[in-house]
Amino acid sequence: xxxxxxxxxxxxxxxxxxxxxxxxxxxxxxxxxxxxxxxxxxxxxxxxxxxxxxxxxxxxxxxxxxxxxxxxxxxxxxxxxxxxxxxxxxxxxxxxxxxxxxxxxxxxxxxxxxxxxxxxxxxxxxxxxxxxxxxxxxxxxxxxxxxxxxxxxxxxxxxxxxxxxxxxxxxxxxxxxxxxxxxxxxxxxxxxxxxxxxxxxxxxxxxxxxxxxxxxxxxxxxxxxxxxxxxxxxxxxxxxxxxxxxxxxxxxxxxxxxxxxxxxxxxxxxxxxxxxxxxxxxxxxxxxxxxxxxxxxxxxxxxxxxxxxxxxxxxxxxxxxxxxxxxxxxxxxxxxxxxxxxxxxxxxxxxxxxxxxxxxxxxxxxxxxxxxxxxxxxxxxxx
Amino acid sequence: xxxxxxxxxxxxxxxxxxxxxxxxxxxxxxxxxxxxxxxxxxxxxxxxxxxxxxxxxxxxxxxxxxxxxxxxxxxxxxxxxxxxxxxxxxxxxxxxxxxxxxxxxxxxxxxxxxxxxxxxxxxxxxxxxxxxxxxxxxxxxxxxxxxxxxxxxxxxxxxxxxxxxxxxxxxxxxxxxxxxxxxxxxxxxxxxxxxxxxxxxxxxxxxxxxxxxxxxxxxxxxxxxxxxxxxxxxxxxxxxxxxxxxxxxxxxxxxxxxxxxxxxxxxxxxxxxxxxxxxxxxxxxxxxxxxxxxxxxxxxxxxxxxxxxxxxxxxxxxxxxxxxxxxxxxxxxxxxxxxxxxxxxxx
Ligand SMILES: [Fe+2]
Ligand SMILES: [Fe+2]
Numbered sequence: 001x002x003x004x005x006x007x008x009x010x011x012x013x014x015x016x017x018x019x020x021x022x023x024x025x026x027x028x029x030x031x032x033x034x035x036x037x038x039x040x041x042x043x044x045x046x047x048x049x050x051x052x053x054x055x056x057x058x059x060x061x062x063x064x065x066x067x068x069x070x071x072x073x074x075x076x077x078x079x080x081x082x083x084x085x086x087x088x089x090x091x092x093x094x095x096x097x098x099x100x101x102x103x104x105x106x107x108x109x110x111x112x113x114x115x116x117x118x119x120x121x122x123x124x125x126x127x128x129x130x131x132x133x134x135x136x137x138x139x140x141x142x143x144x145x146x147x148x149x150x151x152x153x154x155x156x157x158x159x160x161x162x163x164x165x166x167x168x169x170x171x172x173x174x175x176x177x178x179x180x181x182x183x184x185x186x187x188x189x190x191x192x193x194x195x196x197x198x199x200x201x202x203x204x205x206x207x208x209x210x211x212x213x214x215x216x217x218x219x220x221x222x223x224x225x226x227x228x229x230x231x232x233x234x235x236x237x238x239x240x241x242x243x244x245x246x247x248x249x250x251x252x253x254x255x256x257x258x259x260x261x262x263x264x265x266x267x268x269x270x271x272x273x274x275x276x277x278x279x280x281x282x283x284x285x286x287x288x289x290x291x292x293x294x295x296x297x298x299x300x301x302x303x304x305x306x307x308x309x310x311x312x313x314x315x316x317x318x319x320x321x322x323x324x325x326x327x328x329x330x331x332x333x334x335x336x337x338x339x340x341x342x343x344x345x346x347x348x349x350x351x352x353x354x355x356x357x358x359x360x361x362x363x364x365x366x367x368x369x370x371x372x373x374x375x376x377x378x379x380x381x382x383x
Numbered sequence: 384x385x386x387x388x389x390x391x392x393x394x395x396x397x398x399x400x401x402x403x404x405x406x407x408x409x410x411x412x413x414x415x416x417x418x419x420x421x422x423x424x425x426x427x428x429x430x431x432x433x434x435x436x437x438x439x440x441x442x443x444x445x446x447x448x449x450x451x452x453x454x455x456x457x458x459x460x461x462x463x464x465x466x467x468x469x470x471x472x473x474x475x476x477x478x479x480x481x482x483x484x485x486x487x488x489x490x491x492x493x494x495x496x497x498x499x500x501x502x503x504x505x506x507x508x509x510x511x512x513x514x515x516x517x518x519x520x521x522x523x524x525x526x527x528x529x530x531x532x533x534x535x536x537x538x539x540x541x542x543x544x545x546x547x548x549x550x551x552x553x554x555x556x557x558x559x560x561x562x563x564x565x566x567x568x569x570x571x572x573x574x575x576x577x578x579x580x581x582x583x584x585x586x587x588x589x590x591x592x593x594x595x596x597x598x599x600x601x602x603x604x605x606x607x608x609x610x611x612x613x614x615x616x617x618x619x620x621x622x623x624x625x626x627x628x629x630x631x632x633x634x635x636x637x638x639x640x641x642x643x644x645x646x647x648x649x650x651x652x653x654x655x656x657x658x659x660x661x662x663x664x665x666x667x668x669x670x671x672x673x674x675x676x677x678x679x680x681x682x683x684x685x686x687x688x689x690x691x692x693x694x695x696x697x698x699x700x701x702x703x704x705x706x707x708x709x710x711x712x713x714x715x716x717x718x719x720x721x722x723x724x725x726x727x728x729x730x
Contacts, residue, residue: 044680064472129466165514172508187532224442316406331385
């Protein structure tokens with residue numbers, strides 16, 4: 001589909017003609033649109049300006065969703081948009097309105113995913129409340145080392161949520177309004193990230209423990225400093241970091257020390273799965289549109305980032321904390337470490353599989369050697 | 384639980400096996416206080432109260448890193464309200480109550496919905512930018528703003544849904560020039576500037592309008608939309624009022640500057656310049672509102688009279704907010720915009 005710099009003109013009602021004000025504004029580029037100071041005479045001519053008069057969206061089984069209103073021209077997603085105002089997609093375009101903003105992300109390929117609208121509605125339907133939905137009353141005193149290990153895990157996860165907030169916060173305002181489904185989905189992810197921060201920090205401090213060490217920060221840095229595009233950022237955030245976060249949540253749920261943790265990890269898994277569903281779908285779409293060169297570029301870009309990931313994975317703090325949790329105490333840290341090794345191996349495998357799924361040819365041969373080592377290592381734990 | 388001796392044995396055994404465990408000792412020493420740092424040295428995105436590591440690149444480089452710039456009272460409590468009062472535009476609005484409306488009413492309702500679908504998300508885009516540039520040591524502020532981002536997203540979507548649900552569709556884009564006078568929300572580069580103008584004035588005006596939603600609604604669905612949006616908007620306004628109160632107490636040297644932002648915002652409010660107040664004179668939406676308030680195109684004159692009362696109500700509520708924020712001296716010392724004062728006095 002072509003670019004939509006100009007919105008539709010109304011066609012449905014019989015008295016259709018281009019609105020007088022629109023024509024006036026076009027003739028006189030120094031015209032005085034509403035709100036400029038000089039009032040136009042009341043004409044009510046805007047009443048004729050709906051491009052789709054008579055079209056009605058119908059609610060479906062899940063209520064009135066964004067997918068239900070993607071009807072007629074309202075559901076047409078432009079390949080690119082030259083509209084640099086916040087004009088709602090499909091509204092009647094008035095010529096001569098000055099640019100409001102420069103949106104660098106104004107092409108569908110830059111940010112789109114078909115599932116964004118559905119995921120946005122799902123985020124709202126499945127919302128939860130950290131202070132209400134987690135049975136905090138089930139927390140009971142734990143051995144000190146075990147408690148502090150859980151605190152360390154929660155500190156890491158709260159920081160990962162903070163980085164997600166900071167990254168999306170930087171990008172969301174640079175996205176063109178023609179792709180409002182993506183903007184609203186990312187708003188829901190921002191909100192999720194607040195909840196994740198909150199629930200993990202709360203857990204860290206809820207049972208007599210403390211906050212742990214900050215993250216080594218190498219991947220956080222990569223995510224925040226990513227400038228080449230939203231898609232590049234998405235690959236860092238949803239393909240490299242995201243599966244790692246999700247893996248930590250899954251193991252967190254499996255090895256939860258009480259019902260509160262079980263529940264909070266389970267709820268976070270739902271949220272994170274949604275984030276990854278968008279990120280993966282977007283990366284796949286962008287790569288399929290951009291072609292092989294782009295995919296190769298991504299592959300090369302990731303080789304440096306993978307080295308940072310490998311360096312970060314050499315840091316013992318998180319792994320030792322997890323080993324204590326998985327072993328059920330300091331006394332079983334060695335057997336817990338076997339589970340950690342299984343987690344590491346599964347994570348690296350999953351990273352490669354996800355890269356392949358989106359169209360980036362990541363294999364053991366081109367993976368950073370220090371990451372490949374995790375896959376090749378013999379794990380003593382059952383998988 | 385293990386005895387002290389047993390624990391010692393486990394520890395030594397783990398150390399002998401090559402585990403570091405240095406971090407565990409550090410955690411044992413870490414005391415997390417309630418105090419919020421006046422100046423944040425957290426440039427790595429670490430969680431407030433966590434243990435910094437030396438040598439981490441300062442990639443956060445947050446421009447907003449003093450409490451004085453961003454803090455507000457009781458934002459934690461406000462965040463919990465954000466969380467508790469979320470709703471779904473898909474399922475919490477009785478869409479089935481929409482019935483065919485006269486063309487002029489439908490067009491007016493849709494023109495107003497188009498306005499909101501166009502402007503609501505500015506209060507997500509811009510706060511999003513501020514959140515990501517604010518030290519995580521001020522997480523309470525960030526979380527309240529993140530709650531607002533979610534709300535505004537829903538406001539964009541619920542008004543788009545309304546426009547598309549009953550035959551009218553999206554109408555004319557809002558063609559106001561936001562930069563016609565200084566001080567648009569988009570342009571704010573400083574948090575207090577943003578908050579003063581957006582939370583206290585811009586969203587305050589919209590809040591009044593949403594609160595009067597019964598007057599503009601023609602069915603239960605529309606009533607529910609306005610009522611729920613009003614609840615949300617009240618929280619956004621509260622972020623600004625709680626910040627202003629904090630500033631009044633802790634940064635009195637900036638009060639004069641805040642009054643300057645209010646000068647600009649009041650100018651925009653009273654003249655309709657910038658296109659932020661849908662009820663302002665000269666706005667496309669004021670015609671739509673007159674149709675809705677009067678009960679039809681042919682009763683728009685009657686509607687304009689009601690709209691005048693709506694504007695007066697906006698001013699009245701704005702003055703109350705100034706009082707609550709501790710900025711009401713401008714009402715009596717001659718600084719407040721004369722046309723607002725006139726509207727207030729003639730109410
Ligand atoms: Fe809003
Ligand atoms: Fe708002």
